[in-house]
Amino acid sequence: MYNILLLVSIIAVIQSKLKVIRPSNLINEKIDYSIANFGIIPFGHRLMGAVDLAYPPNGCDELTPTYGAQFIMIERGDCTFVTKVRNAERAGYQLAIIGNYNDDPIKSDFAMADDGHGYQVSIPSIFITNKHFTLIRERAKVNRVEDSNDEKIMLLLKFDVVKSDNLSVIFGLNIQDRESFRIIDEYEPYYTQLKDQNINYTLVYSIMSFNNEVDGVQQPNSDCICQNKYCAFDPDGAAIGTGRDVVYEVLRQLCIFELHQQKWFAYMNQFNFKCTKSQAYSVCSQQVMDILEIPKNEIQQCFDTSFLDVQTNQQTRNESNAYNYRLDHQLYIYKAAGINGFPSVHVNSLAYRGQFSGSGIFGEICNSFQTTPSQCSSQVEGYTPPVIDDSIALYILVITASVVFFLLVGFFIFRKVIERDSKVVTQPQVNEMVSQYIKFYEGKDKQKESGSI
Structure with missing residues (x-):
């Protein structure tokens, strides 16, 4: 049993992606990322938002408040990851994206570390390669969040989980x-x-x-x-x-x-x-x-x-x-x-x-x-209660109607049997009582007649 359980737990591997949904020329760009080991991670949920650049770029000091953007790009270095993300949260952002120094592949076991103050952070944050960070940053420089055009950077992020019945x-x-x-x-x-x-x-x-x-x-x-x-x-x-x-x-x-x-x-x-x-x-x-x-x-x-x-x-x-x-x-x-x-x-x-x-x-x-x-129900996005299949619902309805019908028939038969038994048992008794009553009064009448003579 131990070995089976272990196989269940290690077979699946998840590769999460950060997807660009705007502008059109970057739509097919899918970006690997690693999730920080602090903040509240909305597993199974999606985040979508416009991207803005951090100022100061390293995010180590108080950041300029968001101007309608949900995601913020922050450069790595000069302070802890927690400091950067905490400043992003205070500036009103919902997600911090931190870029690496290089383009080394994002390993599944890498996580931005907690410096001991991660409990102060509520928003999630992710870590991406320098290549993708630069690509998004350069596009964001051209199309700012405050601009009215439709070419501003929009990203979609899903915090994947491995789903199973067991x-x-x-x-x-x-x-x-x-x-x-x-x-x-x-x-x-x-x-x-x-x-x-x-x-x-x-x-x-x-x-x-x-x-x-x-x-x-x-x-x-x-x-x-x-x-x-x-x-x-x-x-x-x-x-x-x-x-x-x-x-x-x-x-x-x-x-x-x-x-x-x-x-x-x-x-x-x-x-x-x-x-x-x-x-x-x-x-x-x-x-x-x-x-x-x-x-x-x-x-x-x-x-x-x-x-x-x-x-x-x-x-x-x-x-x-x-x-x-x-x-x-x-x-x-x-x-x-x-x-x-x-x-x-x-x-x-x-x-x-x-x-x-x-x-x-x-x-x-x-x-x-x-x-x-x-x-x-409170934890899953778009949760709906289980719906009974139409065929199952019809089956339940037929069974219920049949049970009610047989109960009514049984009650009717039971009532008839009781009525019949009542007649069989009580009618002779009533007849006998009536006969005795008649005899009683006839006897009294005869006694009266005898007395009068």
């Missing part, structure tokens, strides 16, 4: 980074809303594999387990905690997610606030499981059975000669899915870009459904 969502997490816990906490209510949808969730934790050998002898490392096959960074430097504590906790969380997915979200929230010392992860984890009524024996069994002997592939407690198939799978997905940092989210193989938030991830997931569920 979604694959990968969460890349680092338990030493509180940002990972924040994202999971924010996404939990949306997970609950979508729990009945066909979504396969996979966790990928920040671990690594070292191979420190001297003369063919593996050197032990306190931040690793299984002869340095699975390692994590030392969480507290010279203090007591080690990367080994982190790796063991990763394995526990994988088991909790595998066996009790709904409770895993609550576990992550509790663990974040209660378990702050890595050397105490094991004890603290047990306490959190008790609070949430997660069966500790199940989790421990899952934990233990994932260690297998290198030679026999049988369960073993000797970690020095073992591998862990769950952690092996973690390393495999990390490499195959192209995860470049933590935290991260991939929906149908497409990396989530922009400001990390539970609602943002929910929006990308909603727009990735081939058939949009009703829970996503």
Whole structure:
């Protein structure tokens, strides 16, 4: 199942395009771009607008406010990407387009980095090659936004998603980074809303594999387990905690997610606030499981059975000669899915870009459904409720009419049967009572006649 899920998540590749829709001589120009790793990205939606040039060109200082344009062209350099885009937003623009120094192909894993202040930015921004930046800039110089002619530059941009009926969502997490816990906490209510949808969730934790050998002898490392096959960074430097504590906790969380997915979200929230010392992860984890009524024996069994002997592939407690198939799978997905940092989210193989938030991830997931569920109505552009096919509607109408007809016929027959039974049962009784009544009065009349004589 793991391998099938992985194939689903890495097969598709998206090449997004920025399309020129005016002027006419540039209509067929399609431009590759990369999305910034900050700002709010409207996945599945389109943006269309006129283009203006930034002044100052590098966008590092306050920009001249927009004069009817929605997109702004900004040169790279002299300040951070976040600074440029924040200035563009303050000037009233809806999208910032930043040009590179050169014409190197835009790689799918490249993203304009967040300088730590990306949370202050709401608009999206993209990165394009110098060739296309220059092409658009030169045309925009000739045909300004404020000009009345119809030759001003107009661009169309769609923030593509990979659509399918069965979604694959990968969460890349680092338990030493509180940002990972924040994202999971924010996404939990949306997970609950979508729990009945066909979504396969996979966790990928920040671990690594070292191979420190001297003369063919593996050197032990306190931040690793299984002869340095699975390692994590030392969480507290010279203090007591080690990367080994982190790796063991990763394995526990994988088991909790595998066996009790709904409770895993609550576990992550509790663990974040209660378990702050890595050397105490094991004890603290047990306490959190008790609070949430997660069966500790199940989790421990899952934990233990994932260690297998290198030679026999049988369960073993000797970690020095073992591998862990769950952690092996973690390393495999990390490499195959192209995860470049933590935290991260991939929906149908497409990396989530922009400001990390539970609602943002929910929006990308909603727009990735081939058939949009009703829970996503507020997130999908042009959403319409499912319409019943005419043939199905006619079928339902016929069935309903037939049921009503048979109910009426049944009621009529039932009524006739009751009336007939009533006559059969009550008529003789009535006749007998009438006869007795007549006899009673005839008897009284005879008594009167006898008395008078």
